[in-house]
Amino acid sequence: MEKEWIAPAEFTDAENKLVEEFIEVFRCPPLIAKLLLRAGHDSTQQVEDFFASQLSHLHDPMLFEDMDKAVTRIVQALENKEKICIYGDYDVDGTTATALLFLGLSRVGAQIDFYIPHRMIDGYGLSLSSLDAVKEKGASLIISVDCGVNALEEIKAINAMGMEIIVTDHHNPKDELPPAYAIINPKLSGTRYPFQHLAGVGVAFKLLMAIYDRLGIQSEENTLKYLDLVAVGTIADIVPLTGENRVFASIGLQHLIDKKNLGLNALIQISGLNQKTLDTNDIVFGIAPRINAAGRMGSASLAVELLISREEGTSEELAESIERHNSLRQQLDQRTFHEACEIIDKKYKNMATTSCMVISSDDWHPGVIGIVASMLVEKYYRPVIMISFKEGFGSGSGRSMGDFDLFAALKHTEHNLHSFGGHKYAVGLTIYQEYIDRFENELTRYVQEHLNMAEIKPPLPIDHELELYDINSFCLDWLERFAPFGPANNRPVFSTQGVTVINYPYNVGRNHLKLKVVKDGIHLDLIGYNLGDYLSLIKKNDVIDIAYTLEYSQFGSKPSIQGKLKDIHLRK
Template sequence: MIEKRWIHNPEFTSEQTHIVLELAESLKVSPSLATLLVQRGILDFEQSRTFFRPDLSHLHDPFLMQDMYAAVTRLNDAIRNGEKILIYGDYDVDGTTSVALFYGFLRKIYPNLDYYIPDRYEEGYGVSWQSIDWAHENGFSLIVTLDCGVKSVDKVIAAKERGIDFIICDHHRPGSELPPAIAVLDPKRDDCAYPYKELTGCGVGFKLLQAFCIDNEIDPAGLFDHLDLLVISIASDIVPITGENRILAYYGLQRLNAAPRCGVKALIQIAGLNGVLDITNVVFGLGPRINAAGRIKHAKEAVRLLLCEEHEEAADFAQEINKHNSERRTFDTSITEQALFMIENDDWFATAKSTVLYKEDWHKGVIGIVASRCIEKYHRPTIILTQSHGKAAGSARSVPGFDVYEAIEECADLLEQYGGHTFAAGLTLPLDNVEAFKTRFNDIVSSRILPDQLIPMINIDMLLELDVITPKFYNILRQMGPFGPGNMTPIFESRNVSLAGRPTIMKEKHLKFDVKQNNSGIFTAIGFGMAHFYPDLVNGRPFSIAYCLEENNFRDKKTLQLSLKDIKLL
């Protein structure tokens, strides 16, 4: 078991401490809670009010996005002229929710449209040649892409020659050349002045529809009804939940909990999610099931579910998708076991700073998940490859602070194609180049990665005495959500705590015990996968804990408990 590094936030300056005390006084909260706010850049009463009470009126003007006027004009023209419009999305959660939101909203205004999701295995990521052929054969003259397209220069040129225009809604980093589309909506364009850069693909599509509503004087309430789909994309695509994303996620969760659409409600039920849903529930409960459709069969099934308006039909679709997810989990578990066995039984990996594994019969739909599982155990940049159409196709995942995309780019001469970002990427290469790539990639990682980046870390927000924790403290803490990247659930450290009873091991892996500190009350602590700490704890060694606060609801009785991230024996 790799010992984790506990990284503490820097101590505040005297000026920051003064701000904390003023904020605590103006908000009538404890200095501990005020400290958490200042750490998040909330420095005064007005900023606090905006933070605690996000409002849809705070969304940016969509026309600030480069090409937005051109996009709305072309969409208006297509509708006025009765053209066939094709809504095109990627096969992951962001792509499928994008299509469900865009198509689901527009079909109530305009009927002459359809949607298209590429096959993960036959067509691959992005705009495919097959889709252009299909659009041409079926008389479409406008394609709106969602969560893809910003690098599809050759495809857009070919479509243009066939009389098909493109509006591209993407959030990935563009290449050196933009496609010659009617409009390329992407906040990450160098020439785009849009104030918020971290929208999902679904978020960019939402902004186009927001602009469309403004231009056509359509009440945006019908568009806001689709925010349950948008929050699923925000959570599942692991984008920062800051700025505009935080506003959209805040209202999306409200919608998800109060009145989710028929298909989403069926998915919530089949996932067994009870109580108030948050970002974590979406990431681990809904996202994988939606993704499983494209990984195991075809992502169009996920769109059908999300667009469904009949409860009985939605329940059937959800059941089918849940089966795909169970199958995905079986592949995931089996391939992860094989991958870990290969690492443990190959001396080369004993000194390697990276992991590159290839096996021809691994399921392509889960290799990204397997890469993440390997990092959980070995914490180093990882690439898992399998055979696809006579090539080696793979998914890469990285560790905090190391740019895996940059390292892959250094191996470009060995690759046929690649794409992605700092922490995740995809690549394809000839089978004959796998060993050379494995060696080159490891050399590059070894020369750049810092020793600390090979050790998992826990970012501690602050030291906390257990006697500070009260229901009021937790109630205010909870209102700092939705939590996610950029606004993570606070992690606290309490030092020199002691057992208040004998710990128990659950399911041979997990640890549960009661804990106290000096004269504090007693709190129950749960540590998943932490059974290995049991012998030292029962021997009476003093220890510190890193944890998040959560509410346990058992038989309608609510209690606060500590969700452990790590234990440090003293």
């Protein structure tokens, strides 16, 4: 789907003065100074902090309202040799958070175990069906990670069973909080904690920092030890890579390169990644899908076992098992995607008047519908809910687009749902089949009332209009300092008007477009992932407009500059 390019706003006189100041202070190219300002850095101090991610930039974990209470209870459990059970979620954020607390508390002598719910049996988060298993482990204290803030009935049941629970979570809380011993969540109303965008593993890390500090073992070495896990969970959960998350990602990626965790090392090797040049893309497209595959295709406990493994042979065996799960997951992804597209094409004849899509089947594997929903949003650019039914009861996943709040939409229609959770752009739900039609009708009305149909054409913000002769390794080296890239700190997108295609475009891999363009005598190699449909529309000597990012290609004997296409505008 062709995107609507949003040109950058003109700088004011005051902003132009700041650009000149950046150029003078940092001796950077004008392009870099402008990009820094467009990214929201409006002082030299902010720029210095941006380029130098340090542990000193992390906030005091005691700013969480219940942190003191939580730490006191955990230290009491350590002293009394109580059994602690870490209760995680089955995605990357949940499994890395579980591994983090398991390893971190094991170091201080905790009697500890973990429980990850089974996607098919227990469903998302804390579930009543799992509590007996946790009780059988002998736990008197549960610490939830990446879940629990909305588990009202489940936590009442935990209390009734004579156990206590400390909730660590980052999801949006509903109006009524559960009666947990303590709740640590940066999104709680009235919180003093200054950064709301932590992933679940980030919240768990904050708890571990506070425990270590209370025990008097806080040091930079201890703080750094598990940042590879924090980086993987944070990057995989697609939270904004700003503030503390940027610190986690920057330092944690370096720890991945330094091979601190045996399980992650084995996963990197089996993924075929270059450990010396790991970046956020490698996490999102290489490591994260494999960790997720364990929970989607079988049990996510396998992923936790990998992440806490202490023997190289065991790590390699577990990584191979996860790789087999991932291969099966990829096959199911493609089959389910094609089936979903067929349903959509039959059900929604006029896409121009379609505001959202709710589709269901008795044949879909619940473990892949979240991935496929994201693929459908990419294809149709509409909010999508996919539901897998079994014996009249459905588990669903939803994905949003633009600025539409899908969590708020589900909250509006929650009387039709058995349960739901998530956040603005990604939700999970359960529903009885008899409510599906009413749910879809009410959801559709809500979307029509709250979604600006003008947003239906995907916007593509352009950071800078660039000429090819402005592209050089000096600028690109500066651009690489903006890494790690991710939400709220994406690679800058450039546009260039009127480039000429100088070769015969061709497709590589799975629908990826390759071509070379020229303007003013300067050539640029381009690759467009999932843009292979343009092959029939572009030919040699055509003049086109391109939107792209820039990076080094590692193919060949030495790195070369390559453009990664985001969109193409054909000239009529």
